[in-house]
Amino acid sequence: MLEDLFDKVKFRMGSDKKEQRPATMEVPSDLLFKCPRCQQVVFMDQFEQNCKVCAACGYHSRISAKERLEITVDNQSFHEYDSGMRSKNPIGFEGYEEKLQEMRSLTGLDDAVITGECRIMGEQCVIGVMDSRFMMASMGSVVGEKIARAFERAADKNLPVVLFTASGGARMQEGIIGLMQMAKTSGAVARHGEKGLLYITVLTDPTTGGVTASFASLGDIILAEPKVLVGFAGRRVIENTIQQRLPDDFQSAEFLLEHGFVDKIVTREEMRKTLADLLKIHYKGGGCCE
Amino acid sequence: MNELTAWERMGLIRQKTRPTVREYIPMIFDSFIEFHGDRHFGDDPAIVGGVGWFDGTPVTVIGQVKGRNLEENKTTNFSMPHPEGYRKALRLMKQAEKFHRPVICFIDTPGAYCGIGAEERGQGEAIAQNLAQLMRLKTTVISIVLGEGGSGGALALGVCDELAMLENATYSIISPRGFASILWKDASREREAANRMRMTAEDLVELGVAERIIREAPGGAHRNPVLTAEYISGYIRSALGRTRGLSMEELLEKRYGKFRKLGQFTLPE
Ligand SMILES: [Zn+2]
Numbered sequence: 199m200l201e202d203l204f205d206k207v208k209f210r211m212g213s214d215k216k217e218q219r220p221a222t223m224e225v226p227s228d229l230l231f232k233c234p235r236c237q238q239v240v241f242m243d244q245f246e247q248n249c250k251v252c253a254a255c256g257y258h259s260r261i262s263a264k265e266r267l268e269i270t271v272d273n274q275s276f277h278e279y280d281s282g283m284r285s286k287n288p289i290g291f292e293g294y295e296e297k298l299q300e301m302r303s304l305t306g307l308d309d310a311v312i313t314g315e316c317r318i319m320g321e322q323c324v325i326g327v328m329d330s331r332f333m334m335a336s337m338g339s340v341v342g343e344k345i346a347r348a349f350e351r352a353a354d355k356n357l358p359v360v361l362f363t364a365s366g367g368a369r370m371q372e373g374i375i376g377l378m379q380m381a382k383t384s385g386a387v388a389r390h391g392e393k394g395l396l397y398i399t400v401l402t403d404p405t406t407g408g409v410t411a412s413f414a415s416l417g418d419i420i421l422a423e424p425k426v427l428v429g430f431a432g433r434r435v436i437e438n439t440i441q442q443r444l445p446d447d448f449q450s451a452e453f454l455l456e457h458g459f460v461d462k463i464v465t466r467e468e469m470r471k472t473l474a475d476l477l478k479i480h481y482k483g484g485g486c487c488e
Numbered sequence: 489m490n491e492l493t494a495w496e497r498m499g500l501i502r503q504k505t506r507p508t509v510r511e512y513i514p515m516i517f518d519s520f521i522e523f524h525g526d527r528h529f530g531d532d533p534a535i536v537g538g539v540g541w542f543d544g545t546p547v548t549v550i551g552q553v554k555g556r557n558l559e560e561n562k563t564t565n566f567s568m569p570h571p572e573g574y575r576k577a578l579r580l581m582k583q584a585e586k587f588h589r590p591v592i593c594f595i596d597t598p599g600a601y602c603g604i605g606a607e608e609r610g611q612g613e614a615i616a617q618n619l620a621q622l623m624r625l626k627t628t629v630i631s632i633v634l635g636e637g638g639s640g641g642a643l644a645l646g647v648c649d650e651l652a653m654l655e656n657a658t659y660s661i662i663s664p665r666g667f668a669s670i671l672w673k674d675a676s677r678e679r680e681a682a683n684r685m686r687m688t689a690e691d692l693v694e695l696g697v698a699e700r701i702i703r704e705a706p707g708g709a710h711r712n713p714v715l716t717a718e719y720i721s722g723y724i725r726s727a728l729g730r731t732r733g734l735s736m737e738e739l740l741e742k743r744y745g746k747f748r749k750l751g752q753f754t755l756p757e
Contacts, residue, residue, distance in 0.1 A: 280755065281756075282755060282756040283753050283754070283755050284753060284754050284755075285752070285753050286752035286753060286754060287752075288695065288751075288752040289684075289685065289686045289695075291671075291684070292684075338751075339751035339752050339753045340751075340753050342750075342751050343751045343753055346748065368639075368640070368661055370661060370662060370667055370670055370671055371671065372661075373660065373661055373685050373686050373687070374659060374660060374661055374685075374686065374687065374691075374692060374695060374697050375695060375697075375750055375751060375752065376661050377639060377640065377643060377660075377661040378643075378697060378747060378750040378751070379750075379751065380615075380616075380619055380640060380643060381619050381623065381643060381646075381647050381747040381750075382747045382748055382750060382751065384616060384619035384620040384623060384647075385619070385620070385623035385624075385647070385744050385747055385748070386748075387620055388620040388621070388623050388624045389623075389624070389744065391620075392624065407640075408639075408640055410612030410613075410616070411600075411611070411612040411615035411616050411619075411640045411644075412615075412616050412619055412640075413616070414612070414616070415610070415612050415613040415616035415617070416616050416617075416620055429607055429612070430600070430602070430606070430607060430611040430612035430615075431600075431602030431603075431606070431607065431611070432602075435602045436602050436603055436604065436607070439602050439603055440603055440604065444604070448604075448607070449607060457608050457609070457610065458610075459610050459613055
């Protein structure tokens with residue numbers, strides 16, 4: 199079924215070169231998509247047909263973790279890890295439980311990441327996908343624990359890891375415990391790496407703060423979708439610090455590529471094949487002396 | 489028992505007279521020799537690093553440098569390191585590993601610097617590398633928060649075998665001002681935020697983030713830096729003693745375990 203979905207998506211991606219009707223004011227805004235990168239407004243159904251990629255500038259907009267899995271993993275190959283894991287309230291922050299409850303009903307997720315095992319065009323791997331709809335995919339206890347467990351299980355089973363990152367950073371509501379997830383996840387990545395296993399990061403929109411400053415930057419191979427926002431500090435924080443406006447492409451995937459922090463920018467259409475190729479080339483190990 | 493609130497402690501540690509790592513180093517270590525540069529881009533004066541002797545043992549010392557006046561702060565960028573600062577720290581940590589020296593880190597920063605150059609040179613990548621490499625560094629790492637422990641910029645020197653806090657030091661995910669402004673959309677509630685964020689030494693020990701609290705001279709470290717330095721030395725001595733008997737494997741397992749257990753969640757039955 200997932201396979202079919204992917205084919206449908208691919209089919210749609212090739213067939214979107216229709217006329218772009220100019221958006222008018224009478225159209226309700228939920229029928230329109232305004233590209234955050236080029237500000238172009240298009241009809242939502244057109245935009246969805248194009249895999250949620252802006253036809254004007256190529257910006258790859260946010261998609262849910264479920265949508266991501268559907269276009270990435272092989273049909274019925276996904277087995278979820280740690281389903282139902284929920285955060286407690288480590289610093290007793292008022293309103294946090296309610297906020298989590300609200301997010302759960304809004305997204306149908308327990309927290310901001312889904313992890314598990316799957317195959318991508320036949321290649322077996324552990325996969326994690328963050329979902330920016332859940333509190334901007336900030337990293338608290340659950341994201342930290344699920345990512346750490348994913349790397350530990352991959353290390354036990356000698357499997358590579360593919361992570362699609364998206365995050366506003368460490369989760370403020372969990373205070374210092376939120377911050378400590380950076381150390382925990384980075385440690386798990388390092389231990390997995392020491393076993394000679396592959397870790398591929400795919401940076402998606404937006405990847406910032408404590409996630410950029412931990413596991414998102416630690417991939418053996420770092421891919422990014424075009425035009426997505428990736429950075430450490432928030433744009434407004436920097437603008438306030440330096441008292442000047444930043445150029446539009448600042449902290450884009452292309453900016454990172456130019457400065458040497460991304461291996462390759464890969465479009466949504468090519469991602470699945472690229473991941474499968476990379477998994478395959480690492481599967482056997484090199485021909486170098488044992 | 490320290491009766492001050494988190495907010496009052498913040499006032500105390502921001503005093504210009506509070507001793508900085510530059511003042512403590514000669515009081516705690518013998519014959520300190522400073523090293524410079526990350527070997528890639530430059531030298532970041534926001535981080536000091538080098539080698540010295542502690543009780544007759546060679547050690548590597550790394551610390552974030554607060555200035556005591558505007559002039560000094562211009563040089564050290566108010567103790568907000570750039571990527572090259574973190575990369576210098578990592579270079580010296582790897583050097584310590586090679587020569588089997590314990591690493592003593594002093595944390596005192598509002599956070600990693602947020603600016604164009606910092607982004608261009610990969611602030612996130614620099615911090616991430618420190619976290620991952622420190623977790624696996626094959627030598628003892630002791631970290632001490634002297635004043636302000638601000639976010640990932642502090643954590644980049646804080647992945648360690650033991651974390652200690654000076655009794656008035658704070659350690660938090662973001663400044664109380666940032667916390668109030670993001671979560672309550674009202675930066676003016678920073679005092680309330682400070683007192684709710686659980687950022688004092690006692691809070692951190694209770695939450696399992698820090699192991700020890702180092703007392704300061706009565707009235708605060710600035711009242712008697714020499715006495716406070718003696719307390720810090722006493723702590724380092726005992727901390728090094730605690731790690732000395734462990735095998736490398738035990739040390740690294742224990743270090744990972746210390747961070748691995750941080751997080752509070754439930755799973756369905
Ligand atoms: Zn666009």
